[in-house]
Structures are given as C-alpha cells and as structure tokens.
Amino acid sequence: MKINDKILVAFLVSAGLFSLLQAGQYVKTLSAKEKRALLSVQKVVPQIKMVCESPDIQFTGNNKKTA
Amino acid sequence: MSKLAILVGTACNFRCKHCSIAHLPPRALSRSEEASLRALLSKKKFESVLFVGGEPTLYIDKINRVLAGLPKSSETKIYITTNGYFAKSRDAALKTLTSFHGLDAVQLSFDKYHQAFTDTKKVEILRQACLELGLKFSVLMSIQSPLDLTILKKLKNPDKLDICVQGVQLLGAASDNCLEYEYPSFDKRVLTRSCPNVDAIVYICGEGFSTCCTQLVFKKDNRSFVHKTIKQHMASKFYKMLHTNTFRDLLRKSGISQSSLPPRCSHPCNLCSYILDFQTRNKMFA
Numbered sequence: 433m434k435i436n437d438k439i440l441v442a443f444l445v446s447a448g449l450f451s452l453l454q455a456g457q458y459v460k461t462l463s464a465k466e467k468r469a470l471l472s473v474q475k476v477v478p479q480i481k482m483v484c485e486s487p488d489i490q491f492t493g494n495n496k497k498t499a
Numbered sequence: 500m501s502k503l504a505i506l507v508g509t510a511c512n513f514r515c516k517h518c519s520i521a522h523l524p525p526r527a528l529s530r531s532e533e534a535s536l537r538a539l540l541s542k543k544k545f546e547s548v549l550f551v552g553g554e555p556t557l558y559i560d561k562i563n564r565v566l567a568g569l570p571k572s573s574e575t576k577i578y579i580t581t582n583g584y585f586a587k588s589r590d591a592a593l594k595t596l597t598s599f600h601g602l603d604a605v606q607l608s609f610d611k612y613h614q615a616f617t618d619t620k621k622v623e624i625l626r627q628a629c630l631e632l633g634l635k636f637s638v639l640m641s642i643q644s645p646l647d648l649t650i651l652k653k654l655k656n657p658d659k660l661d662i663c664v665q666g667v668q669l670l671g672a673a674s675d676n677c678l679e680y681e682y683p684s685f686d687k688r689v690l691t692r693s694c695p696n697v698d699a700i701v702y703i704c705g706e707g708f709s710t711c712c713t714q715l716v717f718k719k720d721n722r723s724f725v726h727k728t729i730k731q732h733m734a735s736k737f738y739k740m741l742h743t744n745t746f747r748d749l750l751r752k753s754g755i756s757q758s759s760l761p762p763r764c765s766h767p768c769n770l771c772s773y774i775l776d777f778q779t780r781n782k783m784f785a
Contacts, residue, residue, distance in 0.1 A: 444645055448664075450645075450682070450683070450686075451686040451688060451765075453684065453686070454682060454683045454684055454686055454765070457683035457684055458645070458683045461683070462646075466646055469646060469649045470645060470646060470648070470649070472649070472652060473648045473649055473651055473652060476651060476652055476657050476658060477648075477651050477658060477660070477662060479662075480648065480662045480663075480664055481662070481663055482663075482664045482665070482666070483663050483664065
C-alpha cells in the first residue's frame with residue numbers, strides 16, 4: 433500500500449467512517465482522482481468524527497470553540 | 500436517560516433527497532403535547548434538550564412554550580438542529596437565534612443534499628453569529644460515501660468547523676431515492692455494541708416517546724416502539740430489550756447467524772432494524 437493510501441486509511445478510520453479492514457477495502461476501489469480529492473479534504477479538515485447515533489436527533493457537537 | 504430530543508414538527512422549507520422524515524404526514528406538537536412536555540421539563544432534569552424537525556426555526560413559538568417549563572436555575576443545555584436557511588445576513592441570523600429562550604448550541608445540517616437548497620455562505624454567517632452569541636456551533640454532514648466530504652472544500656474556514664458525519668440511512672426520501680451509506684464489508688465490532696441511543700429519549704410529535712430515533716420509530720406500525728408516556732415506554736419489551744442486550748445477545752436469542760449479515764448491518768441502527776424485522780416476521784416480538 434502506498435503512503436497516500438495509508439494516509440487515507442488512517443483518515444477514514446480515525447474519523448470512524450470505517451473499520452481498518454473496511455477502509456483498506458474502500459481505498460482500493462478509489463481511482464487516483466478520487467484519492468486526490470479525499471486527500472485534499474484530509475489536509476483541510478483533518479478532524480472529522482462519525483456518529484453512529486442519529487445526529488438529527490442527538491446533538492453531536494463537542495466543546496470546541498470556533499474562532 | 501439524560502438527554503431528550505423533540506421532533507417538534509415535520510414542516511421544512513427544504514426538500515432534501517435523503518430526508519428521513521419526508522414520508523411523514525404534516526404535523527406538529529399540539530397544544531396538549533406542548534403542555535405535557537412543559538410539565539415534563541419542570542419535573543425531570545435532563546442534561547440536554549434537542550429540538551429537531553422538519554426545520555425547528557419554523558416552530559420557535561412552540562419550542563419556547565415547551566422551554567417555559569424549565570426551572571429558572573436549570574442547567575439543561577438547549578440545542579437545535581437546523582438547515583440554517585434564515586442566515587441570510589448576520590442580523591437575520593442573530594434575530595432568529597436570539598428568538599429562542601436559552602439556546603446553547605446550534606447544529607447546522609449541511610451536505611450535498613442540503614446544498615441544493617442553500618448557499619455555502621450561510622455556513623460562515625451562522626458560525627460567526629453563534630460565535631458572537633457564545634453558542635456552540637457544529638456542522639452535521641450526511642454522506643453516502645466519504646467522497647461526499649469533498650464539499651467541505653467549498654466552505655470558508657473549514658478548518659475552524661466542528662464537523663460531525665452521519666451515514667445516510669435507508670428511510671424516508673433516502674429510501675425512495677435508494678440512498679444509503681455504503682459499507683464495503685460487514686464490521687463485526689458492532690456485535691459488541693448495544694443501541695447507541697440508550698441514554699436518550701425521543702419525543703415524536705403526534706406519536707410519543709421512544710428510545711429509537713430512526714428506523715423503528717418511523718415504521719407504519721410502530722406501536723411496539725413508541726409510547727405515550729416515558730413510563731409506558733420504560734415498561735415496554737422494546738425498551739428492556741435495548742437496555743439489557745448487546746446486538747450479539749439479540750442475534751443469539753433470535754437464532755440469526757452472524758455470517759448472514761450484510762455489510763449495511765455494520766451500522767447499529769441497520770442491525771437493530773434487521774433483528775427486529777426478523778423477530779416480527781417470526782412472531783418473536785409483539
């Protein structure tokens with residue numbers, strides 16, 4: 433696995449979007465263009481969190497203050 | 500249960516392709532429901548109360564009448580989940596946000612589905628308005644695939660946003676449009692989990708209380724899952740089942756083989772619905 437693929441896997445797993453296995457499987461399905469697009473998101477917004485609950489119903493924000 | 504969420508009404512000025520309640524008939528909290536919820540807030544201490552819709556800012560008067568039940572010294576946090584349509588300008592955003600009694604936080608639904616009806620500039624206007632008022636602000640994105648996150652690059656200051664992501668669930672308009680978060684394979688870690696909403700209770704206008712906030716509560720026949728009072732709900736088989744079992748327990752008790760589970764059951768709500776559908780079909784749950 434190339435370094436950028438590993439970065440994407442780490443991003444997807446840390447965000448809770450997929451398990452490690454699922455993230456690896458998902459990244460394999462992406463084209464080079466799609467990988468670049470997702471990497472660019474990771475650079476701009478490195479911290480994203482997946483919520484299993486339905487956040488339409490449950491507030492999911494943390495205490496991080498925006499400035 | 501420390502968290503209460505109230506679906507105050509189904510009206511919305513957006514028509515998102517993934518909306519989970521698009522199939523519900525038009526309805527909103529009745530005066531009698533408002534009074535009951537007001538009384539509930541005056542008696543029971545919740546850590547937080549979240550108002551959702553539909554679009555909750557279309558129901559500010561109703562919400563404020565419910566919030567009138569909170570004691571003056573209440574530490575309950577008040578949240579809304581909004582589509583942010585009103586944030587046409589700083590003043591417009593401030594006017595709407597200050598119309599709520601004691602609002603603490605705003606969760607903005609923004610993703611490729613909402614973007615069809617709104618302007619990315621509103622995200623920044625709303626963020627700034629919340630900052631000015633000292634309110635927490637976060638962006639909630641519904642995605643079908645991680646690639647949907649690329650929309651974030653269109654926003655101003657995305658690095659300053661608190662971003663939460665949820666997978667689109669196959670119900671309401673999403674079901675009509677065949678939209679669902681896609682898992683490459685089944686993740687068996689979900690088996691050790693139980694319902695992620697067990698610490699909360701949801702009130703659906705015109706229906707009642709439930710622990711479930713998604714698939715089961717919006718079924719045509721939801722009598723086993725929704726109850727008129729919290730007491731009735733807590734006495735239900737459904738409530739007890741969710742609060743005393745992991746999904747592995749429920750699968751075992753239902754006689755469902757783990758190997759038969761599709762990738763979509765990686766999501767606890769999909770798995771729960773899968774199990775309950777199986778139990779209902781086999782007359783194991785009534």
